Amino acid sequence: TIDDAQEEENSGPTGTADPDAEIPEGLKIDFLPKQLNNPYSDIVNAGGATAVEELAGEFTERGGTEPTADAQVEYINAASQAGSDVIVIAANDPDAVCPSLDQARENGAAIVGYDSNASCTDIFVNQSSTELIGQTLVEMISEDLGGEGTFAVLSATPNATNQNAWIAAMEEVLKEEEHAGLELVETVYGNDDDLESFQEMQGLMQSYPDLDGVVAPTTVGIAAAARYVSDSEYKGEVAVTGLGTPNQMREFVKDETVNQFALWNPEELGYLAGYTGAALRAGQITGAEGETFTAGDLGEFTVQADQEVVLGPPTVFDADNIDDFDF
Amino acid sequence: MAPERTVTAPAPDRAPEGAPDPSGRRPAARIRSLLSARETPVVGALVVTLLGAGLFVDMFATGRNIDFLVLSVAAIALMALPMTLIVITSEIDLSVASTLALSSATLGVLWESGVPIETALWICLAVGAALGAFNGFLVTVCGLPSLAVTIGTMALYRGLAYVLLGDRAVASYPRDWVGGVRAPFLGVEGLPWIAVAILLLSAAFGVLLHATAFGRSLFDIGNNDEAARFTGVSVRWTKFWLFTLSGVVASGAGVFWTLQYGTSRADTAFGLELQVVAAVLLGGVSIFGGVGSILGVMSGVVLLGAIRNALQLFGISSEVLQIVTGLILIASVVTPNLVARTRARRAPAPAPGPVPASAPSPASAPTKGEAP
Amino acid sequence: MDPEEVPPPLALVDVTKSFGSVRALRGLSLELRSGEIHAMVGENGAGKSTLVKTIAGVHRPDGGRVLVDGRPTEFAAPVDAQRAGVAVIYQEPTLFPDLSVAENIFVGRQPRTRLRTIDRGRMRRDTEEVFTRLGVHMDPDRPARGLSIADQQLVEIAKALTRKARVLVMDEPTAALSGVEAERLFTVARTLRDSGAALLFISHRFDEVFSLCDRITVVRDGAFVSCDPTADLDVDTVVRRMVGRDVSSLYPKEDAERGETVLEVDGLTRHGVFADVSFEVRAGEIVALAGLVGAGRSEVIRAVFGVDRYDAGTVRVQGRPLPPGRPKAAMDAGVALVPEDRRQQGLVMESSIERNATATRRGPLSRLGLLRRSAERESAREWGERLSLKSGGLAEPVSTLSGGNQQKVVLAKWLSTEPRVLFVDEPTRGIDVGTKAEVHRLLSTLAGQGLAIVMVSSELPEVLGMADRVLVMHEGRVTAELDRDEADEESVMYAATGQRPSEAA
Amino acid sequence: MNAPSAAPETPTAGAPPRDGARPAHRGIQFRELGVLLAVVVLVVATWMYNPGFLSSQGVHDLFLGATVLSVLAVGQALVLITKNVDLSVGSVMGLSAFGTGLLFVTFPGLPVPVVMLAGVLVGLVAGLLNGLLVTTARVPALVVTLGTLYAYRGLNHWWADGGQVNAHDMPDAFLLLGSFGVLGVPLPAAIAIAVVAAVGFYLARYRSGRELYAIGSNADAARLSGIPAARRVTLAFAANGALAGLAGVLFAARYGTVDSTVGTGMELQVVAAAVVGGVAIAGGVGTVYGAALGAVLLTTITAALPIWQVNQFWQEAVVGALILAAIGLDRLLALRTARRLRGGGARGA
Numbered sequence A: 001t002i003d004d005a006q007e008e009e010n011s012g013p014t015g016t017a018d019p020d021a022e023i024p025e026g027l028k029i030d031f032l033p034k035q036l037n038n039p040y041s042d043i044v045n046a047g048g049a050t051a052v053e054e055l056a057g058e059f060t061e062r063g064g065t066e067p068t069a070d071a072q073v074e075y076i077n078a079a080s081q082a083g084s085d086v087i088v089i090a091a092n093d094p095d096a097v098c099p100s101l102d103q104a105r106e107n108g109a110a111i112v113g114y115d116s117n118a119s120c121t122d123i124f125v126n127q128s129s130t131e132l133i134g135q136t137l138v139e140m141i142s143e144d145l146g147g148e149g150t151f152a153v154l155s156a157t158p159n160a161t162n163q164n165a166w167i168a169a170m171e172e173v174l175k176e177e178e179h180a181g182l183e184l185v186e187t188v189y190g191n192d193d194d195l196e197s198f199q200e201m202q203g204l205m206q207s208y209p210d211l212d213g214v215v216a217p218t219t220v221g222i223a224a225a226a227r228y229v230s231d232s233e234y235k236g237e238v239a240v241t242g243l244g245t246p247n248q249m250r251e252f253v254k255d256e257t258v259n260q261f262a263l264w265n266p267e268e269l270g271y272l273a274g275y276t277g278a279a280l281r282a283g284q285i286t287g288a289e290g291e292t293f294t295a296g297d298l299g300e301f302t303v304q305a306d307q308e309v310v311l312g313p314p315t316v317f318d319a320d321n322i323d324d325f326d327f
Numbered sequence B: 001m002a003p004e005r006t007v008t009a010p011a012p013d014r015a016p017e018g019a020p021d022p023s024g025r026r027p028a029a030r031i032r033s034l035l036s037a038r039e040t041p042v043v044g045a046l047v048v049t050l051l052g053a054g055l056f057v058d059m060f061a062t063g064r065n066i067d068f069l070v071l072s073v074a075a076i077a078l079m080a081l082p083m084t085l086i087v088i089t090s091e092i093d094l095s096v097a098s099t100l101a102l103s104s105a106t107l108g109v110l111w112e113s114g115v116p117i118e119t120a121l122w123i124c125l126a127v128g129a130a131l132g133a134f135n136g137f138l139v140t141v142c143g144l145p146s147l148a149v150t151i152g153t154m155a156l157y158r159g160l161a162y163v164l165l166g167d168r169a170v171a172s173y174p175r176d177w178v179g180g181v182r183a184p185f186l187g188v189e190g191l192p193w194i195a196v197a198i199l200l201l202s203a204a205f206g207v208l209l210h211a212t213a214f215g216r217s218l219f220d221i222g223n224n225d226e227a228a229r230f231t232g233v234s235v236r237w238t239k240f241w242l243f244t245l246s247g248v249v250a251s252g253a254g255v256f257w258t259l260q261y262g263t264s265r266a267d268t269a270f271g272l273e274l275q276v277v278a279a280v281l282l283g284g285v286s287i288f289g290g291v292g293s294i295l296g297v298m299s300g301v302v303l304l305g306a307i308r309n310a311l312q313l314f315g316i317s318s319e320v321l322q323i324v325t326g327l328i329l330i331a332s333v334v335t336p337n338l339v340a341r342t343r344a345r346r347a348p349a350p351a352p353g354p355v356p357a358s359a360p361s362p363a364s365a366p367t368k369g370e371a372p
Numbered sequence C: 001m002d003p004e005e006v007p008p009p010l011a012l013v014d015v016t017k018s019f020g021s022v023r024a025l026r027g028l029s030l031e032l033r034s035g036e037i038h039a040m041v042g043e044n045g046a047g048k049s050t051l052v053k054t055i056a057g058v059h060r061p062d063g064g065r066v067l068v069d070g071r072p073t074e075f076a077a078p079v080d081a082q083r084a085g086v087a088v089i090y091q092e093p094t095l096f097p098d099l100s101v102a103e104n105i106f107v108g109r110q111p112r113t114r115l116r117t118i119d120r121g122r123m124r125r126d127t128e129e130v131f132t133r134l135g136v137h138m139d140p141d142r143p144a145r146g147l148s149i150a151d152q153q154l155v156e157i158a159k160a161l162t163r164k165a166r167v168l169v170m171d172e173p174t175a176a177l178s179g180v181e182a183e184r185l186f187t188v189a190r191t192l193r194d195s196g197a198a199l200l201f202i203s204h205r206f207d208e209v210f211s212l213c214d215r216i217t218v219v220r221d222g223a224f225v226s227c228d229p230t231a232d233l234d235v236d237t238v239v240r241r242m243v244g245r246d247v248s249s250l251y252p253k254e255d256a257e258r259g260e261t262v263l264e265v266d267g268l269t270r271h272g273v274f275a276d277v278s279f280e281v282r283a284g285e286i287v288a289l290a291g292l293v294g295a296g297r298s299e300v301i302r303a304v305f306g307v308d309r310y311d312a313g314t315v316r317v318q319g320r321p322l323p324p325g326r327p328k329a330a331m332d333a334g335v336a337l338v339p340e341d342r343r344q345q346g347l348v349m350e351s352s353i354e355r356n357a358t359a360t361r362r363g364p365l366s367r368l369g370l371l372r373r374s375a376e377r378e379s380a381r382e383w384g385e386r387l388s389l390k391s392g393g394l395a396e397p398v399s400t401l402s403g404g405n406q407q408k409v410v411l412a413k414w415l416s417t418e419p420r421v422l423f424v425d426e427p428t429r430g431i432d433v434g435t436k437a438e439v440h441r442l443l444s445t446l447a448g449q450g451l452a453i454v455m456v457s458s459e460l461p462e463v464l465g466m467a468d469r470v471l472v473m474h475e476g477r478v479t480a481e482l483d484r485d486e487a488d489e490e491s492v493m494y495a496a497t498g499q500r501p502s503e504a505a
Numbered sequence D: 001m002n003a004p005s006a007a008p009e010t011p012t013a014g015a016p017p018r019d020g021a022r023p024a025h026r027g028i029q030f031r032e033l034g035v036l037l038a039v040v041v042l043v044v045a046t047w048m049y050n051p052g053f054l055s056s057q058g059v060h061d062l063f064l065g066a067t068v069l070s071v072l073a074v075g076q077a078l079v080l081i082t083k084n085v086d087l088s089v090g091s092v093m094g095l096s097a098f099g100t101g102l103l104f105v106t107f108p109g110l111p112v113p114v115v116m117l118a119g120v121l122v123g124l125v126a127g128l129l130n131g132l133l134v135t136t137a138r139v140p141a142l143v144v145t146l147g148t149l150y151a152y153r154g155l156n157h158w159w160a161d162g163g164q165v166n167a168h169d170m171p172d173a174f175l176l177l178g179s180f181g182v183l184g185v186p187l188p189a190a191i192a193i194a195v196v197a198a199v200g201f202y203l204a205r206y207r208s209g210r211e212l213y214a215i216g217s218n219a220d221a222a223r224l225s226g227i228p229a230a231r232r233v234t235l236a237f238a239a240n241g242a243l244a245g246l247a248g249v250l251f252a253a254r255y256g257t258v259d260s261t262v263g264t265g266m267e268l269q270v271v272a273a274a275v276v277g278g279v280a281i282a283g284g285v286g287t288v289y290g291a292a293l294g295a296v297l298l299t300t301i302t303a304a305l306p307i308w309q310v311n312q313f314w315q316e317a318v319v320g321a322l323i324l325a326a327i328g329l330d331r332l333l334a335l336r337t338a339r340r341l342r343g344g345g346a347r348g349a
């Protein structure tokens, strides 16, 4: 029974692309971030709004204040009811949102995933490829530790899809010869909560007094880790790196708790997602590998395997360039 | 100076008292008693909201939207039913959302290991019963306060869901089951079968609470459990069964939830317990026990859902939605109180002459004329 | 008014008060003079407690005036009355179960040190002092939770006494007390009177009223009837004025034929509470359990009924053993218990009269598992009539009833189950003479019909008048079993205080 | 705890023992003993497992970790004792934390104490509003504060509008608060300890403090005794709000990053802490020492689990089980006290 069920899934892109199709004006493009009022998603969606404006579409941002799948479903339904043409979604749960997304698609919407994919999107705009992020994270910690030492990962929630994928990618990279000196001792979860992240850091330091570094592939986690280390006796002993926003991390880069960290440009992510949605809806692309389209100022993009469009490698921030960014 | 007068003549004809109860019988009085009931404001607010939203919000009154609305409140509605009974006995069960999650996780694990869904479903309900019974055991046998107990089991059950599923999600449920729970009843759009199921269940709970000896004893327990015990009610067993029932229903909601979203995850329905409690309280159930009705609670559930739905359709931001939800809750308790108080203040002192419907007992009739 | 005369510390003139359609007070006047104990008597629901609450500032009168030292005053809240020097003992004790006894007495006016913190040592000493005056042995530091009604009442009395008030109002303070404690209270009351305080005393016990009070005000249906010096009155006159008719016999015990043994209690023990209690009751018999307050009488019958557990012993009803700790089983076997604390144990105060009165018979009153409201109402109405219940409507909450009428609802609730064995714990506590006679007649009739009745009562006349047999308890043990003709005041009191007649003689 | 007095509860004594009351009273004072015991056992066991737990850094972390929750639990205890509850504390704390941060951003020159005071004031106003709603409209606090839980949070989201205040926006002097130590005790923890002691002393030794217990124990009796119940309850709410405000300020100082989600979901944890510490939901019972101990216990549990290297996925379950164990233990001790109390009903003769 279980295999039958799985076979039904995974319908690839259908129909044929027409690269020259016009993008109609007045497209209703709805952005559904994981949750509203999150500084990160605000920046991403600002990029999306710019794109939609350039396309002369109608931009709507929908979402709850809690990052839960059931709240998101209600907003998908609302978007679909409102006759949305494109739904751009950062899924809180890759599967739970699917029945609703499928219904929205039946109602005529094109479905684009961004930031965190759902299993039933037409196309996924990846902030960077999972491999690239894994690679960058490992390289940063490797540099910080001089290629040798133990480190731990402080992640968000145990269920966070993208974090888990990056951690898996890191583990792949670590198998490579050149990183033989690095050892990932444990992965802990701070649930994107300052308090819990602090406590996990504390536990880590006490369980592994000789720990050399921490990688936090989440913005809340890296800030909490950096703050914990900067206030503790471990400052200078323990390297902290991961994914964070420059504004959040500026303080810790300046006080040398953190040498470097990375992130893609969130504004560009939203911008690209907006264009991708429009292109999809207009029929310029269908999600098949090799199709190309132009995303405004960002230039041309090619659809890669697994219906993915990749923004590019993440930017690494350090003391030299951090003041060039404000987000 | 106290007047030193003496009445020698005994009062004439002291009819046997035991006043017949006039207020309960006349239709006017019956309507008045209906209007003064605690749930009236919420029922009224629901009617107004539905009418208003239907008239002024585009797409609200479409079958599809009603469908969405029903599905979005279904789990809350289910869990609110036993919660109503529990709160009426002045206990509370905050572990319902965690029970839902654990039942969902159980379903996931069973399904993954090849147990057919029809069997897994029953196992889930049994697990729910066990979880509820554990709550009941701690509350009744160990005598622990239910608020504290269920905060504890809220963490425990959620934690067990993590133990079962870890960071995995089970999403391979058969399509016909996943679609099935959303299927309309007899093909009527806007009437998913779960709505019919909830209606029938509410009716059953309503009868149980309002028209049976068992239901009465719940109110007694909530108001004065000692007196209930002196009347032969087994307070402990009653509460124990209520918690067990709550567990069963929450796990049923968990199965429904799982199939509705087609996925089992440990963090599912996080924080839903407060929404259930909010709906129950909005529905006029007293948190101190002893007061409440199923009609009120169901109206509360739908009211909260309808307002959310309408505001979402309007594209109103979620902060505003949160503020509105909060204000409605406050208004739901403040308004009736203020109304009752102003009414009491304005009510004329019982007038001399014709007294309204609920006249005092016949004994006082002879003296009617001598009022101030 | 004589201008020379000192105005009375407290007077009420033409006070009216209504609750919805119930007119509790219809122009009552009352004058409390310094150095005098004033009694107020009236039927249940006559408005006595309402008047007390008006004096206390709990209720605001709808009309009329309250005069303090001759000046019109308004008591907007209890605190105003307290400031005016009025202390009140309410009919129903209202203690703070979680506070210590001492704090209950001094709450809001605890003695303070110079730093304005509470001077616990002094509070303790003051408490012990007032307890000594009252002859009470109670640890001032124990919480009030778990105190018996009698003890609660004593704490209330201590509370009022320590206020050193000019006006002391006591609403049935002795209803829960036995003779010994009541006598102590009276001694204190007389001392207060002699030191110039004005006292108001409310009671349904005429012996107390006549021995203690200087003047007696009779009220009926919320209206003033008469006020005369005690010396000018006798019990019959007062009763006639109160009830509006003659009350025939107060204790009309009829002799009933004794049938077979219905209830057998054997070796019942609850550690620390009562020990080795054994007795039998036959059909048609009224057995009284007498003893001082706290002798463990209520505990015994509660254990028999199953609301309390016990450690050893057996209970049989009609030869069949009753499982311990299961009131439902006892009810099914035909046992009924009218508990002593009507507010805590007998009634659901927020519920309507009819629901309370039928709470024991929901099964029989339903059809196919569904309750029939008409049947409930009919049954409640019938019992209300039999017990002369005075209410503003059967759908009203029981809390709106006067104390005595609440007691009637409890009686209705249990008598309507048509039991074989009836336990009544202080059945007439707070019930007025007229109704009391009715209750006694009812009990007597029921016994005549073959019911076995066990009555716990602290009122000796009631015990002696009603019982076929008297079991006397002292400190958890049965110390004497007296037949009707053996039982008199002396023999019961000897056994109750744990003495043997020979020792005392 | 010792056995009561000489008189054992034996049937042979015949007469019920009547004078066992005084030791029972001692039992009441030690209601918090169970929680304290649990904390000690947990700390010692964890320390034996990993001595790093009680290293100077470890102690520092323990203190700081418990600070915010303790301050919140103390405030909650004030309200619970009056037989009310405040579910909005998480939201109030969020408002105050964000307000504190925002003040630093908008008025960079403002002295730190002024900003801290402003944060407390935000909480005070929110708490006062709760209190006024509860007392003037005479409605159950649970419903009102569930309402304000949503309303305040929504307000905070609306106010923050997705914004975030980061460490670099706050003055160093303020952030130093979060880690600065006095005699080995971090300053925020010292503040929390002072708060607990002050509130505890007030509740035990002042008339108005005792009156809070009286109100929670029997509201009708409180009215009859002339206690200004509405005013006291309003003040309890206001004080709780102010403490939640203080918790918000401490949070901002400690974590350096605040957005509009600070304190989300905190309310149940706070209530759990107070209840675990022996403060009864039914009012009239408990002390703030207990509540603070409850908070310490809960945070110690969560801090100890990573050290025990309990599997990540077992952690929440273990937390739940330990909460249950803690209230169970408390109940056990309470029962023993009650059993002793049964010997305490002496009376006149």
Ligand SMILES: Nc1ncnc2c1ncn2[C@@H]1O[C@H](COP(=O)(O)OP(=O)(O)OP(=O)(O)O)[C@@H](O)[C@H]1O
Residues within 6 Å of the ligand: C019, C020, C022, C023, C024, C042, C043, C044, C045, C046, C047, C048, C049, C050, C051, C091, C390, C391, C392, C399, C400, C401, C402, C403, C404, C405, C430, C432
């Ligand atoms: N809060 C209330 N609401 C409605 N009716 C009330 C209320 N309090 C008292 N009553 C009514 O007022 C009348 C007088 O009651 P009150 O308690 O003063 O009687 P009482 O003389 O003290 O009787 P008892 O001897 O039984 O104590 C009764 O009919 C009672 O039902």
Ligand SMILES: Nc1ncnc2c1ncn2[C@@H]1O[C@H](COP(=O)(O)OP(=O)(O)OP(=O)(O)O)[C@@H](O)[C@H]1O
Residues within 6 Å of the ligand: C146, C147, C148, C149, C150, C176, C272, C273, C291, C292, C293, C294, C295, C296, C297, C298, C299, C300, C340, C456, C458, D016, D017, D018, D341, D342, D343, D344, D345, D346
């Ligand atoms: N040994 C005891 N120790 C402490 N408290 C006791 C003890 N025995 C009885 N009590 C308390 O005193 C109260 C009065 O006891 P009980 O009801 O048995 O006395 P009683 O003889 O029925 O007197 P009454 O009914 O007149 O108060 C009980 O409710 C119980 O809580």
Ligand SMILES: [Mg+2]
Residues within 6 Å of the ligand: C048, C049, C050, C091, C171, C402, C403, C404
């Ligand atoms: Mg009275």
Ligand SMILES: [Mg+2]
Residues within 6 Å of the ligand: C294, C297, C298, C299, C340, C425, C456
């Ligand atoms: Mg008794």
